Amino acid sequence: MKRLTILGSTGSIGRSTLALVAAAPPGAYGIEVLVAGRDVVGLAAQAREFGARLAVVADPTGLDALREALAGSGIEAAAGPEAVIEAAGRPVDWTMAAIVGAAGLRATLAALECGRTVAIANKESLVCAGEIVLAVAARTGATLLPCDSEHNAVFQALDTKDPALIEKIVLTASGGPFRTADLATMRAATPEMAVKHPVWSMGAKISVDSATMMNKGLEVIEAARLFPIPSERIEVLVHPQSTVHGMVQYADGSILAQLGTPDMRTPIAHCLAWPNRMPVVLPRLDLAALGRLEFAAPDPARFPALRLAREALNAGGGAPTILNAANEIAVALFLDRRLGFLDIAAVVEEAMQQLGAPAVAGLDEVLALDSAARALANRLAARRAAAA
Numbered sequence: 001m002k003r004l005t006i007l008g009s010t011g012s013i014g015r016s017t018l019a020l021v022a023a024a025p026p027g028a029y030g031i032e033v034l035v036a037g038r039d040v041v042g043l044a045a046q047a048r049e050f051g052a053r054l055a056v057v058a059d060p061t062g063l064d065a066l067r068e069a070l071a072g073s074g075i076e077a078a079a080g081p082e083a084v085i086e087a088a089g090r091p092v093d094w095t096m097a098a099i100v101g102a103a104g105l106r107a108t109l110a111a112l113e114c115g116r117t118v119a120i121a122n123k124e125s126l127v128c129a130g131e132i133v134l135a136v137a138a139r140t141g142a143t144l145l146p147c148d149s150e151h152n153a154v155f156q157a158l159d160t161k162d163p164a165l166i167e168k169i170v171l172t173a174s175g176g177p178f179r180t181a182d183l184a185t186m187r188a189a190t191p192e193m194a195v196k197h198p199v200w201s202m203g204a205k206i207s208v209d210s211a212t213m214m215n216k217g218l219e220v221i222e223a224a225r226l227f228p229i230p231s232e233r234i235e236v237l238v239h240p241q242s243t244v245h246g247m248v249q250y251a252d253g254s255i256l257a258q259l260g261t262p263d264m265r266t267p268i269a270h271c272l273a274w275p276n277r278m279p280v281v282l283p284r285l286d287l288a289a290l291g292r293l294e295f296a297a298p299d300p301a302r303f304p305a306l307r308l309a310r311e312a313l314n315a316g317g318g319a320p321t322i323l324n325a326a327n328e329i330a331v332a333l334f335l336d337r338r339l340g341f342l343d344i345a346a347v348v349e350e351a352m353q354q355l356g357a358p359a360v361a362g363l364d365e366v367l368a369l370d371s372a373a374r375a376l377a378n379r380l381a382a383r384r385a386a387a388a
Helices: 012-023 040-050 060-069 081-088 102-113 123-140 149-157 183-187 204-212 214-226 265-273 305-315 319-335 343-355 363-387
Strands: 002-007 029-036 054-057 076-079 094-097 117-120 143-146 166-173 234-238 244-250 255-259
Touching: 002 012, 002 081, 002 102, 012 029, 012 040, 012 094, 012 265, 029 040, 029 081, 040 054, 040 060, 054 060, 054 081, 060 076, 076 081, 081 102, 094 102, 094 265, 102 117, 102 123, 102 319, 102 363, 117 123, 117 265, 123 143, 123 214, 123 319, 123 363, 143 149, 143 214, 143 265, 149 166, 149 214, 149 244, 149 255, 149 265, 166 214, 204 214, 204 319, 204 343, 214 234, 214 305, 214 319, 214 343, 305 319, 305 343, 319 343, 319 363, 343 363
Parallel strands: 002 029, 002 094, 029 054, 054 076, 094 117, 117 143, 166 234
Antiparallel strands: 166 244, 244 255
């Protein structure tokens, strides 16, 4: 039996992971730890259904409710940020790191310290502290598997025997709900419009990131951390069918691509069964019914987030930390209707210009810079709101 920890179990990635566990043969997987943010009811239901040994809610005020919901089950309950980190550090065979945002960084590092396998769906950890994450994985001998659909696709298509023969990596983007919208429409966009993704079913934050294409910018940074290729050879193409998830072009002109229906169970299953594969019941890709595959370069005028991400990657140091932190604040304010849609990228750019690319030698420096960038982004957003 493979023992699992799922960080972010009540989110879309966590639920998809548990669906695969439920569909697997009895005894194939056992749940050690489930961690959620605030959804006590959902977490308790999952813990009971899958017989978890420990359930942890990040919100410390949820402890009493969680204990009550688990009463009589024998499942241990805990709450608070430190409890999350301690739970993530329990030795298991496989961990899904799917806590959204920079909040998942310390838990991801704790999981890697165990030296086992970590499937990373928390791209922000690699964005804001990529060198630290990779250093811990190298020191402990942990296996880091990319679970984002695009990076998992590249991972499947990548021949690493001779990285010099890789000409480029291509990450695809659906284009989100504003793929063909003009700037006037985007300027007036509401949260309801931004989270209405045309293909994928995701949480609010990542849906807005898809709408601004910041999600793809973060993925460029993530790819630069994960794969042995210079960042200038990581390309982004808009592909509205979301069928080709990633491609690798080689020196002989060959392009290897991973295709599939847009369902996160596919890359999660690849990570869960790796280095083998497992059967997954989901709709199969019907290329004849699909009819055609379209690709286009992203529009830098309407989607400046891609440029900002590349600038942060090239600047190095703490620039990606600033990019991610400012974006998280700006997206949250947009979802709270306190910032305009186009102002998201504008706030991020201002924060990057003011804070630059300071050196970050360790986790404490990363967390301090993250905090400073969030405070600055809040001030910049408030100034824009007052001027509107």
